Amino acid sequence: MTGDQTDTTSSVFHHDDQGNPIGHTSHDNEAVSKSRMSAYWRANLKFLGALLVVWFAVSFGAGIIFADTLDQYSFLGFPLGFWFSQQGAIYVFVVLIFIYVIGMNRIDKIHGVDDDESSPTTGGSA
Amino acid sequence: MAVQTLTYIFVGLTFGLYIAIALWSRARSTTDFYVAGGGVNPVINGMATAADWMSAASFISMAGIIAFMGRDGAVYLLGWTGGYVLLALLLAPYLRKFGQFTVPDFIGERYYSRAARVVAVICLVFISFTYIAGQMRGVGIVFSRFLEVHIATGVLIGMGIVFIYAVLGGMKGITYTQAAQYCVLIFAYMVPAIFISLLVSGSPIPQLGFAGTMADGSGRAVLETLDATLLDLGFGAYTDGARSTIDIFAITAALMIGTAGLPHVIVRFFTVPKVSDARRSAGWALMFIAILYTTAPAVAVFARINFVESVNGKPYDETPAWFRNWEDIGLVAWQDKNDDGRLQYRAGAPFAGAPSFSDTRGDSGERLITNTTTETANEVYVDRDIIVLANPEIAALPNWVVALVAAGGLAAALSTAAGLLLVISAAVSHDLLKKTFSPNLSERQELLYARIAIAVALGLAGLFGIYPPAFVAQVVAFAFGLAAASLFPAILLGVFSKRMNKEGAIAGMIVGLIFTFGYIVYFKFVSPGSNTAAYWLFGISPEGIGFIGAALNFAVAGIVARFTAPPPDAVQDLVDDIRLPSGAGVARDHG
Numbered sequence: 001m002t003g004d005q006t007d008t009t010s011s012v013f014h015h016d017d018q019g020n021p022i023g024h025t026s027h028d029n030e031a032v033s034k035s036r037m038s039a040y041w042r043a044n045l046k047f048l049g050a051l052l053v054v055w056f057a058v059s060f061g062a063g064i065i066f067a068d069t070l071d072q073y074s075f076l077g078f079p080l081g082f083w084f085s086q087q088g089a090i091y092v093f094v095v096l097i098f099i100y101v102i103g104m105n106r107i108d109k110i111h112g113v114d115d116d117e118s119s120p121t122t123g124g125s126a
Numbered sequence: 127m128a129v130q131t132l133t134y135i136f137v138g139l140t141f142g143l144y145i146a147i148a149l150w151s152r153a154r155s156t157t158d159f160y161v162a163g164g165g166v167n168p169v170i171n172g173m174a175t176a177a178d179w180m181s182a183a184s185f186i187s188m189a190g191i192i193a194f195m196g197r198d199g200a201v202y203l204l205g206w207t208g209g210y211v212l213l214a215l216l217l218a219p220y221l222r223k224f225g226q227f228t229v230p231d232f233i234g235e236r237y238y239s240r241a242a243r244v245v246a247v248i249c250l251v252f253i254s255f256t257y258i259a260g261q262m263r264g265v266g267i268v269f270s271r272f273l274e275v276h277i278a279t280g281v282l283i284g285m286g287i288v289f290i291y292a293v294l295g296g297m298k299g300i301t302y303t304q305a306a307q308y309c310v311l312i313f314a315y316m317v318p319a320i321f322i323s324l325l326v327s328g329s330p331i332p333q334l335g336f337a338g339t340m341a342d343g344s345g346r347a348v349l350e351t352l353d354a355t356l357l358d359l360g361f362g363a364y365t366d367g368a369r370s371t372i373d374i375f376a377i378t379a380a381l382m383i384g385t386a387g388l389p390h391v392i393v394r395f396f397t398v399p400k401v402s403d404a405r406r407s408a409g410w411a412l413m414f415i416a417i418l419y420t421t422a423p424a425v426a427v428f429a430r431i432n433f434v435e436s437v438n439g440k441p442y443d444e445t446p447a448w449f450r451n452w453e454d455i456g457l458v459a460w461q462d463k464n465d466d467g468r469l470q471y472r473a474g475a476p477f478a479g480a481p482s483f484s485d486t487r488g489d490s491g492e493r494l495i496t497n498t499t500t501e502t503a504n505e506v507y508v509d510r511d512i513i514v515l516a517n518p519e520i521a522a523l524p525n526w527v528v529a530l531v532a533a534g535g536l537a538a539a540l541s542t543a544a545g546l547l548l549v550i551s552a553a554v555s556h557d558l559l560k561k562t563f564s565p566n567l568s569e570r571q572e573l574l575y576a577r578i579a580i581a582v583a584l585g586l587a588g589l590f591g592i593y594p595p596a597f598v599a600q601v602v603a604f605a606f607g608l609a610a611a612s613l614f615p616a617i618l619l620g621v622f623s624k625r626m627n628k629e630g631a632i633a634g635m636i637v638g639l640i641f642t643f644g645y646i647v648y649f650k651f652v653s654p655g656s657n658t659a660a661y662w663l664f665g666i667s668p669e670g671i672g673f674i675g676a677a678l679n680f681a682v683a684g685i686v687a688r689f690t691a692p693p694p695d696a697v698q699d700l701v702d703d704i705r706l707p708s709g710a711g712v713a714r715d716h717g
Contacts, residue, residue, distance in 0.1 A: 041705055048215055059208045063200060064375050071365075077337030077347060082365050085200035086423040087333060090207045094416050097214050097409040104219075105402055108707050115400045115707045 040111035047103055051096055058089040132529035133272045140310050140533050141287050144540075147306055148291030148299045156556075156569050156576070166301055166397040172410025174304035175394040177311060177541035179210070179385075179415060181257070182264025184422075185311055185538035190513030192426035193433070196356075196364040199426065201374055205381025207412065207419050212386040212614075214408035218395040220621040222404035223704045225396070228549065229389040229613060230557040236620040237628040238697055240562055245635055247553045249612045250389045254546040255586070256605040257388075261546070262591025264539040267511060271455055272532040281591035284540060285584055292544045292584070293577050300544045301397060307537040312417060314534020318518045318527050319421045322428045325521055332424035352431050359438070360473035360503070364430065369667075370659065376670030383676050384606030387614030390545040393552070401707035429513050432520045437506060438471040442490035445469065448519035453493055456483060457509035460492050463499060474502030481507050543587060551580035604646055607668070611638030611675025619683055624701045626683060629690040634683030642675030 062070055067081030075083050108114035166174070184206070192199030224232055229250060234243030262281055269280020291299040319332045327348050329335035336348050344351070353363040362368055369377075385391070394411075395404040436446055442460065452458040459481035460469055467490050477497035484494045515535060518527045555576035560567045567575070612635045619626040619634075646668045649657040659665050666674060692698075 037702060037706070044705075051215060055208065055211050059204045060375060060378065063204055064371060064378065076334065078349070079365060082197060082349075083337075085197070086203055087420055089204055090416050090420050093207050093211045094409070094413050096211060097405075097412050100215055101402075101405045101409050104405060104707075108402070113706045113708045115402055 036111060040107070040113055043107050043111065044104070047100075047107060051100055054092065055096060058084060058092045063089050127525060129525045129528050130272065130274060132526050133532045136526075136529045136533040137273070137536060140307075140537060143306055144287060144303045145290055147302045148295045151295050151298045151302045156573050166399075168398055168403045168407035169410050170305050171301065171394060171398050171403075171407040173308040173414055174301045174397075175391065175407065175411035176414035177304040177308035177537070178394055178545040179206075179391050179411065179542075180311065180418060180538055181542035182261045182535065182539035184418065185315065186264050186267070186514050186535050187511050188514075189422045189425040189429060189517075190510035192423055193430040193513050194510055195368075196362070197367040198369050198374060199423065201377045201381060203419055203423060205378045206385050207415060208378070209382035209385030210408075210412050210415065212382060213391065214405065214412065217386060217392060217617055217621070218404050218408050219401050219707065220704045221392060221617070222395045222398065223401050223707060224700075228552045228556055229392055229617070230553055231561070232620065233613075233616055233631070234557070234561065236697065236700065237616075237631045238694065239628040239632065242616075242628055242632050242635070243557055244562065245632065245639075246613065246616070247557050249608060249635075249639070250553050251550055253388065253605045253609050253613075254390065254550050255583075255590070257390075258543055258546050258583075258587040259590040261539040261543040262587055264511075264535060265543075266591050267455075267457075268515065268532050268535045268539070271451070271515065272529070278592045281588050284536070284543075284591075285588045288540055288544050288547065289581065289584055292547050293580050296576070297393075297397060297548055300548055301394075304541045304545070307541040308414060310537040311534045311541075312414070314530045314537070315418055315421065318521070318523055318531055319425050321523050321527060322432070322517065322521045323424060326428045326431060332428075333420050336424040336427040348427060348431070352427060355431070355434055359434070359471060362473075364427070370665055372665050373659070373662075373667050373670055376664075376666040376673045378670075380610050380670045380672035380676075381606055383614045384608075384610035384672050387609035387612070387617065388605075389553075389609075389613065390542075390549045392617075393549055394545070425514065425517065429517050429520065432517075433508070433513070434471060436520055437469050439468055441468050442492050446519070446522075448516050451519075452509075452512050452516060456481060457512050459483070459495050459507040461495055461497075461499065461505050461507075462488060462490060462492065463503070463505050465489075469506055470503055471506045472502060472504040474504045475500050476502065476504045476507050480509075547580050547583050547587065550583040551576050554579040554583075604643075607642045607646060607672030607675060608639060610672030611642040611679055615676055615679040615683065619680070621701070621704060623687075624698050625687060625692055627687050627690055627693045630683040630685075630687030633686040634679040634681075637682045638675045638679030641678055642672055645671045645675075 062081065063085035067085055070081035070084065071079035073080040075088075078087070105114065188199075188202055191202065221229075221232060224235075226232065226235070230243045230246035233246040234240065262284070265284040266277040266281050269275055269283070270277045273280065275283075291303050295303070320330055323329055323332040323335035324341075326341060327335035327338040328341035329338050338348055340346050340348055340351055349365055353365055356362070356364055367374065395407065398404050398407050437449065442462075449458060453460070459476070461476055462468075463476075464470070477495065477499050479497055481495045482497060484496050486494050488494050515531060518531055555572055555578075559575055560572050615638065616631050616635050619631060645663070649662075649668045657668070659667075662668075663671070663674065
């Protein structure tokens with residue numbers, strides 16, 4: 001990684017409108033080697049896959065396919081399958097996205113591809 | 127104070143707020159206009175996305191639909207929130223990294239093809255207009271019921287407000303107005319929900335209240351009480367579904383994939399500074415959305431209980447005022463089939479179709495209808511869209527709550543309409559004019575055309591609101607089905623398959639589109655009589671067929687790509703690049 005790259009990206013945040021196209025294929029990629037790139041992508045896919053399994057299990061699984069079986073159990077006063085389809089799956093969805101945010105930031109850092117510039121940027125953390 | 131006066135005050139105040147925000151955040155460049163300058167805080171963007179996403183359908187119609195569908199209503203709850211997860215995990219970060227203005231931009235560049243871009247523009251415009259028609263109907267209903275102005279006047283006022291902040295402010299104005307609209311709509315949704323939950327179940331948390339016990343001292347569970355009441359009247363139990371599992375599965379999947387492919391929500395992620403911000407902003411947005419979506423099923427249960435109690439068995443002249451008010455608008459009707467002067471609310475349609483009223487009134491004072499009666503014992507017609515709006519009145523809540531709900535409904539409808547108008551205008555001015563027909567357009571000219579396009583689109587949307595096409599209800603299935611069968615697979619493959627080429631993507635989109643379009647047209651228009659499970663493919667209704675359309679799209683795209691040349695190196699490098707979060711600049715025109 002060179003200072004050159006930092007300049008390119010940070011200037012963009014200053015809304016400079018000189019029309020310099022930021023090429024998709026330039027600087028940033030050369031810095032990240034092919035093997036690192038594919039290791040990052042594999043980690044990403046694995047993480048995504050795990051999250052999507054949970055996503056499917058709570059909505060299509062517990063809320064639809066196995067809902068009738070789960071209805072025999074009661075949760076907070078709801079039949080369990082009914083609860084998953086009208087409440088539970090939605091709570092899990094919210095948690096999933098936040099796990100995704102935290103997990104991806106970590107994966108980005110490990111592989112050195114995170115977008116956390118050294119200078120503070122607009123937006124920032126909430 | 128009277129409901130009408132209070133409504134004028136609340137609606138006036140909120141509209142004033144939106145205009146003030148619009149003036150403060152005027153767009154000065156195409157980057158401002160299309161992606162709000164790319165510097166929006168993720169939490170604010172989350173709120174704006176939530177308001178963009180939650181349309182009149184979510185605010186006004188959804189709880190009412192669930193109230194009458196019971197358990198099967200979960201297709202909307204799961205479909206619309208689960209689709210959001212797909213969007214957040216599979217599309218948003220990558221499209222943000224890609225960093226241009228529109229969804230057709232991505233399709234056009236990734237598939238190095240003008241034809242692909244134009245196909246995407248056509249899908250996008252069709253989906254967006256279908257959606258806008260629904261928003262404008264919502265605006266019309268709120269105005270005609272609560273402000274007692276003609277629907278046309280109501281729609282014109284709504285258009286005026288949207289014109290000011292969308293045409294002046296572009297995405298920048300829309301973003302900050304939508305954040306304000308989120309606050310208005312969620313407050314307006316939660317206040318009556320909490321009130322009603324307290325009244326029915328004694329719990330201040332609606333999400334728990336509908337599993338609690340009745341507050342009437344009977345000690346029975348809320349859901350059991352509702353089930354028993356409905357079974358007595360000949361309905362199925364609320365907690366049992368009526369549709370087959372495979373149909374529920376397909377509809378949920380089609381709604382999920384469809385919502386993930388809705389262009390006006392995707393572009394919201396182009397407005398934040400970084401890829402990690404796009405992810406975080408998606409998390410906030412779903413949290414804001416979930417507050418309403420977990421409340422809606424509770425509202426549905428309470429509303430159904432209150433509705434049956436306040437209507438069934440009542441003599442017409444003792445019905446609550448809201449019943450006759452909505453009858454005047456034509457969204458409820460009563461036909462005294464057994465001439466006992468009382469309303470019998472039972473399972474089944476009271477008469478064929480939507481009510482068409484004659485000018486005369488019956489013995490009890492009700493508006494007479496001219497439809498053919500049915501054999502059922504049911505005498506009461508109720509349009510599902512009124513439930514949320516009428517709920518505070520049905521539960522006899524104070525007038526200010528009624529007025530608040532009206533302002534909330536308008537916020538939901540207008541925020542979504544504005545987002546849709548923006549993607550339509552960007553598709554026309556950016557994708558068609560600048561990228562396809564006249565590449566020499568200067569930024570200034572493009573901005574002017576974008577403003578003209580948004581004004582024209584707004585005019586058309588207004589016409590839809592004033593003269594709603596009779597087929598609006600039927601074509602809503604289109605918007606999701608087509609988004610599912612066309613845009614979602616093309617975008618997903620564009621990110622996750624480096625080998626996917628233009629031949630595969632275009633063939634997939636076209637096959638998915640034609641199949642889905644044909645299936646819906648056949649069952650909704652050509653042969654509506656055979657629109658039953660016996661004739662459906664695999665028992666899947668037209669509402670769920672987008673799922674099969676999407677599967678076909680993936681399959682065809684995969685096969686065609688296998689036998690045609692791989693994409694050029696530059697495009698493969700582009701895919702490598704969008705997979706990496708580092709180095710995302712502000713979304714801009716790459717020239």
